Amino acid sequence: MGITKTQIFTEKQNDLAQFFKVLGHPARVAILQYISSQNACICNDLVDEIGLAQATISQHLKELKSIGLLTGEVEGKSMCYCINVERWSEIQSQLNQFFNTTKSKCC
Amino acid sequence: MGITKTQIFTEKQNDLAQFFKVLGHPARVAILQYISSQNACICNDLVDEIGLAQATISQHLKELKSIGLLTGEVEGKSMCYCINVERWSEIQSQLNQFFNTTKSKCC
DNA sequence: ATTTAATATCGTAATATTGCAATATTAAAA
DNA sequence: TTTTAATATTGCAATATTACGATATTAAAT
Known part of the structure; x- marks a missing residue:
């Protein structure tokens, strides 16, 4: 198929998976x-x-923006992409919550 | 394409992306x-x-095994799948390292 | 106004992923 | 040894993803 049956999972599960996927x-x-790694926004x-084509990079940036990890501001004729630090921490903490609450008791 | 140009990235980047992807x-x-959530291995x-077909579940289990997150032991005519706690922590710590070292200074 | 530079979007080809039915495979149970 | 139950594998159809060239779009520079 290629399509994911999101209906059968909770919103949290879908969101979490979406972060991981991006x-x-x-x-x-x-x-x-x-x-x-840059001091200025690149x-x-x-x-x-x-080493990827401009169109491809643009596509990847779009996906990172889609979960709020990046913000893009127009800077003259360029774009200034930045990590959204708040969102960054928020997602990190959600992933950690997943890791910490999902622990095996067996074996 | 659908194919990912892994050659142009470092092994660490590819590994990290693979964990996220799975x-x-x-x-x-x-x-x-x-x-x-189970006390025993299910x-x-x-x-x-x-709500997915047996073949589909089996496929997903295989992917989780591929990064070492799950171990599967034969238990009679069933399988006992368990989270590999060591590997679990290892991956969690790698993801956190990524989150902690990747911080924006701009904007 | 034209040109130039940076980025986004569109269209498309190639490949990957998801999901399932059908079919192995394996080991216990009868 | 045949049956049964649990799981894995195979083959396939539908959709998604990745990548790129070509083409907008936009704003500065000329």
Whole structure:
């Protein structure tokens, strides 16, 4: 199929999975790491830095924006992409909650 | 394409993305939560509990095993699936390291 | 006003993922 | 040894994702 049966899961489960899914691509991991390594907000240095076409980078940025991890502001004719620190912590804490509450008692 | 250009990323980035990716499906989140909610190791109650076909559940279990999150032991004619607690903590700590080292200084 | 540079969007091809029915496989039970 | 129950695997259809070239779009620079 390719389609996911989201109806049979809770909203929390779907949200959590969505966070994981967005982070589940090396380009998006690399984009976040690169942005965080710069003192200033970096835009399409990403195209040079990471070896993917501009259209592809733009697509990945869009997905990162979709869960609120990145914000993009127009800066002249460029874009200034930044990590949304609040959202970042929020998601980190949700993932940790998942890890901490999901513990096996068996075996 | 559908194919991911793993060659252009570091092994760490690929590994990290792979962990995220495996957790990036609500069925797999639900499976982990259900296993952890039981005192004993549960096998194909999962098929009843989660509303997916047996073949589909089996496939998801396989992916969770692929990153070492689950171990499966034969128990008579059933399987006993358990969370690998060591691996669990290891992955949690890697994800946290990613979150903690990736911080924005801009905006 | 034109050009230029940066980014987004569209269309498309290739591949991956999800899900299931049907069919193995395996081990206990009869 | 045949049956039964639990799980894995295979094959397939439908949809999603990844990647890119081509084409908008937008704002500064000329």
